[in-house]
Amino acid sequence: MAASAPISKTIYIGPFAHSTSLTTLEIQPLGAIGVDETGTIRFVERNLHGGPDELIASFKASKSAWADAKLVCIKSTTTGxxxxxFIDTHVHAPQHPNTGLFGKTTLLDxxxxxxxxxxxxxxxxSVASRVYQNFVSRTLSHGTTTAAYFATxxxxATNTLADICLQRGQRALVGRVCMDSEVSPEYYRDESAEASYQASKASIEYIRSLDPGGVIVQPIITPRFAPSCTSACLSAMGRLAQESNTRVQTHISENKGEIDLVASLFPDQKSYAHVYHAHQLLGPKTILxxxxxxxxxxxRLVLESGCKIxxxxxxxxxxTSGCAPIRLLLDEGHTVGLGTDVSGGFSPSILENVRQAVWVSRHLAMQVDSDAVKLSTEEAxxxxxxGGAAVVGLEDKLGGFEVGKEWDAQMILLGNVGEEGCQDxxxxxxxxxxxxxxxxxxxxEKWVYAGDDRNTVAVWVRGRLVHRTGRYPGYEETS
Amino acid sequence: MAASAPISKTIYIGPFAHSTSLTTLEIQPLGAIGVDETGTIRFVERNLHGGPDELIASFKASKSAWADAKLVCIKSTTTGxxxxxFIDTHVHAPQHPNTGLFGKTTLLDxxxxxxxxxxxxxxxxSVASRVYQNFVSRTLSHGTTTAAYFATxxxxATNTLADICLQRGQRALVGRVCMDSEVSPEYYRDESAEASYQASKASIEYIRSLDPGGVIVQPIITPRFAPSCTSACLSAMGRLAQESNTRVQTHISENKGEIDLVASLFPDQKSYAHVYHAHQLLGPKTILxxxxxxxxxxxRLVLESGCKIxxxxxxxxxxTSGCAPIRLLLDEGHTVGLGTDVSGGFSPSILENVRQAVWVSRHLAMQVDSDAVKLSTEEAxxxxxxGGAAVVGLEDKLGGFEVGKEWDAQMILLGNVGEEGCQDxxxxxxxxxxxxxxxxxxxxEKWVYAGDDRNTVAVWVRGRLVHRTGRYPGYEETS
Structure with missing residues (x-):
């Protein structure tokens, strides 16, 4: 399996960029990052000078422990x-074949x-295998190194998705979707709350048997959303989350019709959030x-419970669900990441959702006539x-290039316009x-607003190369 | 020059789609379109059956005049x-190098x-040549067969853009930008209204000398926008438009700060639109x-003047300019097309702007809580x-596949997922x-919401192949 094959100690040389705070993007014009055999970053050097050969010689001289390391160099240090x-905190893998389809509908229809x-x-x-292989290829090709997947x-089929993520080396939270109420069609729902509990438990156990440490794949309890679950089912999921110490993901407050439906289905609860709260589903391991x-x-309830967004x-x-008030949520102290929500979302790309997060915040700014709500490029x-790393509970391992974190990374190459301009x-x-x-x-900024998967020429998870295109320059051995 | 090289009579066989009204997209699962040596569509056959070889034999038998025609077949009739x-009704070619850059600014800064x-x-x-060659390549690669360009x-440099469009075979309205007021920086403006007039006239004459019939390139008078022109300059442009019977393009009412600026600069005018009206710049040949x-x-003034939008x-x-009320404009009877507005717009793709037109209309729908303002996929x-064809005054020649119109077209190929799903x-x-x-x-719909330039594998203008990728299958001779 790709995820268990040994990897080599490697030094990554070239420019790099990463967030050091919500508002600060560090861009290093020439650096070197040493990653050990466990995929962990052991050194980060900044402000380097000279060509690759010089740098290699200098590393050999100064770091004898790294003399046998492989090297991955970006030699075009002005365009790579x-x-x-990227971390996709909310995505429905089985909806991949519907990407781009929504016609004139809104959420419920x-x-x-x-x-x-x-x-x-x-x-x-065979449907599951075909779609999931294709979709994991798609998400990896867009630089998604971790995804919180809803399955079915x-x-x-859910276990197949976990198998594929592990085999392909993509970090994943994989959730069997749980839904037993009559809001779900008779042809597609669990038979009872007890059946929901047993099926989710079985999937959790299978996924934990695959990857006992949960390093690459881990299970996540996934009640679809309140309307699709009976109260008994939500309670069973809350109990299962406690018993098995498993993360939880669900939807909340996406669409006004949905909110009205929840109010009618759970008339005793003060709010949509209180429905989940009453069933022990809100907590620091919950993604909403x-x-x-x-x-x-x-x-306030979401914040006090420690849920992630x-x-x-x-x-x-x-x-046409609405514009989430991200500035407000950030100012209140919420932890927020981005999700593609394929196929409500029309793109498997988190980069597209970086842009869309900026656009949505600009639409909000136009509505309330205040620039303060705009998200900057750095923030997105x-x-x-x-943000995504914190949402999936991996903020100690992922998100930036720091010693002790793991090498989940993409190599971005842009295009150089020749002196005559492209003419064909x-x-x-x-x-x-x-x-x-x-x-x-x-x-x-050009990459953020004009780039796509063609610019992501290689992708690593925990030091392992999990995707590359024909433009990836490959390794150069030092010895 | 590409635009003057002879072309062959050609039959295009395959599925096709085009708009037959604002709300109707005709999709033909298998048709044939015959295009003569002038690039004009001579027949459109629908509801065909059988494989390409059968169809070819049947055309030979039934249409002796087309026996020697070339054939372009889409053999994968489920994915092509x-x-x-596409018609880009507003785009700044010299801003191409700034695509994706806007940071935290709005219009005026x-x-x-x-x-x-x-x-x-x-x-x-040399800057002009490099940027314009590259940009015409970009816009062609996105399927733009006609563009209304602002130059500088x-x-x-403006004449160079016209040369390149003619050489590459892209229909273009090419406008020298006119700006002489102190709102424009001293380092970049015309010296006087008279200098503006003479320079614009010279460019019009050059472009007309290149293509006297205006079949591929034609000039367009281009006062940048009211704040960047003195009243004398606007008057000179209005006079030049009358004298030379030339189209006009400019900006209007993009941003609230701009509107306030116009009010302060032209205090005697009732509105921004009246500024142009007072200088004889509104009429059926004007693009706003x-x-x-x-x-x-x-x-009302814009509609009564016959201006296009x-x-x-x-x-x-x-x-962050705002959401144009397109449903309202259409209901009032305005003629509307789409513009990329590179580089205020971050993409040279009209397909991206089809999506964005839908998104903007959905944001408006959320603001006013009415589905009626949403644009459908068909409308976009x-x-x-x-719509674009009517905006640039070519509605009798362009926009759809009808006998008598010209073959400005793209071949779209989508991707087939194999039985195992892509795994690399x-x-x-x-x-x-x-x-x-x-x-x-x-x-x-998948193409509209998930597609990009990779799906546009060939582009024709007036029957001439002006762009193709490695996936374009090419011609097959019948004889």
Whole structure:
């Protein structure tokens, strides 16, 4: 298995960029990062000078323990850089075949028209294998090194997704979706709360048997959302989370029709958030997707419970759910990451969602006539990396390039425009044009606003190469 | 020159899609379109059956005049289709190197920080040639067959853009930017209204000398926007438009700060629109970009004058200008197309702006809590093709596949997911995954919401192949 094959001690040489705080993106024009056989960063050197050969010689002389390390160099030090892997904190892998489809629907009719029919087909293991292989390839190709996946209600298909993530080396939280209420169609729901409990437990046990330390894959308890679960089912999931010490993910307050539905289904609860609270589902290991329309009371409850928030801006725009008030949530102290929410979201790319987070915040700014709510590029990149790491509980390991963290990273290469300009229209270097006069901040901004998966030429998880394109320059042995 | 080389009579066989009204997208699962040596569509056959060889034999038998025609077939008739070329009704070619850069600015400071310095460098002809070659390659690669370009104030550089468009075979309206007021920096403005007039006249004459019929390139009078022109300069442009019977393009009502500035600069005028009206710049040959915040009085004046509107949704979101009320404008009877507005807009792709037009309309729908203002996919595609054709005055020639119109078209190929799903992450067929169960409407929607330039494998203008990628299957001779 890819995830268990040995890796080599490696020094990564080139420019790098990463977030050092919500508002600060450090850009190093030339650095070196040493990663050991466990995928852990052992040194980070900054402000280097000279060509690769000089640097290699100097490392050999100064760090005898690294004399036999492999080297990965970005030699085009004006158009390439290392960047932390993206963390997708909310994504429905089985909805991948519906990416880009939503027509004129909003949440509740979209579920019935597109989502439930697609997900129910995962009772067939060959469908699951085909879709999940393809989707893990897609997400890796966009630089997603960790994903919090919703699967379907099927235990075998859910386990297949965990198998594939482990085999491909993508960090994943994999959740069997739990739904037993009559809001879900008869053809696609658990038979009872007890059946939900047993099926989720079985999937948790299988995933833990695959990767007992939970280093690459771990299970996550996944009640779909309050309307699709009976109270008994939500209680069973709360109990299972306690018994098995497992993370929890669900949706909350995405759409106004959904909120009204929750109020009608759970008339005794003070709010949507209180429904989950009453069933022991809110806590520091809980990821709540959307949080578009939470009341002040709900936000306090979410904050006091220590829940984490997944912001899904592309989805919220595409299916007209609303503009989540991310500035407000950040100011209140919430932990926020980004989610693609495929296929409510129309793109498997967190980079696209970095842009969409900025656009949504600008739409909010236009509504309230205040620039203060705008997210900056730096802030959106922070949410995509460090914020996401905290949402999935891996903030000690992931998010930036610091000694002791692990090497989950992407190599980004941009395109160099020649002196004559491209005249045949075949832009083999992808969508970003660098003319040569740009500052480093400009180059990163060009990548953020004009880049795509073509610019992500290699991806590593825990020091292991898990994706590369034809542009990846490969290793150079030092010895 | 590409634009004057002879072309062959050609039959295009495969699925096709195009707008037949604002709300109707016709999708033909298998058709054939015959294009003659002038690039004009001579027949459109629908509802065909059988494989390419059968179809070819049947055409030979039934249409003797087409026996010697070349054939371009889409053999993968479930993942490919012909679509009309996109029309970009508002784009600043010299701002191409700034694509994706805007930082924390809005319109007025963005102009000073990014735009004027970049544009002023076009006094150097080698800069102009490099940037314009590259940008025409970019826009063609995104399927843009016609563009209304703003150039810079420099006559030689503007003429170079016209040369390149003609040489590359892209239909273009090319405008020397006119700006003489003190709102423009001293280092980048015309010396006087008279100098503006003479320079614009010289560029018009040059462009007309290149292409006297204006078939591929034509000039367009381009006062930048009211604040950057003195009243004398605006008058001179109005006079020049009358004298030379030339189209006009400018900006209006993009940003609230700009509107206030216009009010302070032209205190005698009733509105921003009245500034242009008073200088004879409003009429059926005028393209007004943005129209985000027009008052009811202004919209009536624009409509009564017969002006056309370029909606630039990506730009309006990116530099926080506002949400143009497109549903209202359409309901009032305005003619609307889409513009990328590079580099206020962050993408040279009209397909991206189709999506952004939908997103902006959804943000408006969320603000006013009414689904009625949402643009449908069909409507956004109409704006990108037929709407744009009407904005640039070419509605009799462009926008759809009808007998008598010209063959400005793209071949779109999507990606087929294999039975095992892609497992190496190298998606050579681009970003759209077709699994095989999709309806034709689904496939087109997947392209709209998940596609990019990788799916545009060939582009024709007036029957001439002006762009192709490695996936383009090429011609097959019939004889």
């Amino acid at each position: 850089f290392f960047f932390p892997g 979209w579920l019935q028209k597109y989502t439930f029919p697609a997900e129910s087909s995962f009772s067939d293991p 209600i099927h235990v075998p 997707a959307h949080c578009v329309h939470l009341s002040g009371m709900e936000r 997944s912001h899904c801006p592309a989805s919220n725009t595409a299916i 990149l922070y949410l995509a990396t460090c 229209g075949n832009f083999g270097e992808g969508p970003v044009d660098v003319f040569g006069w740009e500052s480093w901040a400009d180059r990163v | 289709f012909f679509f009309p070329g 963005w102009l000073q920080k990014y735009t004027f310095p970049a544009e002023s460098s076009f006094s150097d002809p 104030i420099h006559v030689p 970009a943005h129209c985000v915040h027009l008052s009811g009085m202004e919209r 370029s909606h630039c949704p990506a730009s309006n979101t990116a530099i 595609l109409y704006l990108a093709t037929c 992450g190298n998606f050579g067929e681009g970003p759209v995954d077709v699994f095989g169960w999709e309806s034709w409407a689904d496939r087109v």
